[in-house]
Amino acid sequence: MGIHGIARPPRPEPKATCPRCRRPVAVLKTGKCSYCQAEIPGSAVQTQVKAALPPELLLAFEPRAVTVSTRSKWIRRAIALGVAALLVAGVMALCMKS
């Protein structure tokens, strides 16, 4: 259940407003207002899920997410290289035929 909480965190509500300073809070990463640090009531569920998990587990998940993103970046580069190589090979094959 805890893993599901990490994989699919509750979406931040764009229309949530801070109860203290009445400013719209777009991202509720910490469950607190980014302007005055007041706690937002709507983000209480997300805060509870994070608090229920041990900090070591959260730390174990964060570096993995970074590695995946860098790996996908390299895969994308490899695919782009392969497509370029195929295009060059196709042009060369056409030139050799004629």
Ligand SMILES: [Zn+2]
């Ligand atoms: Zn505020």
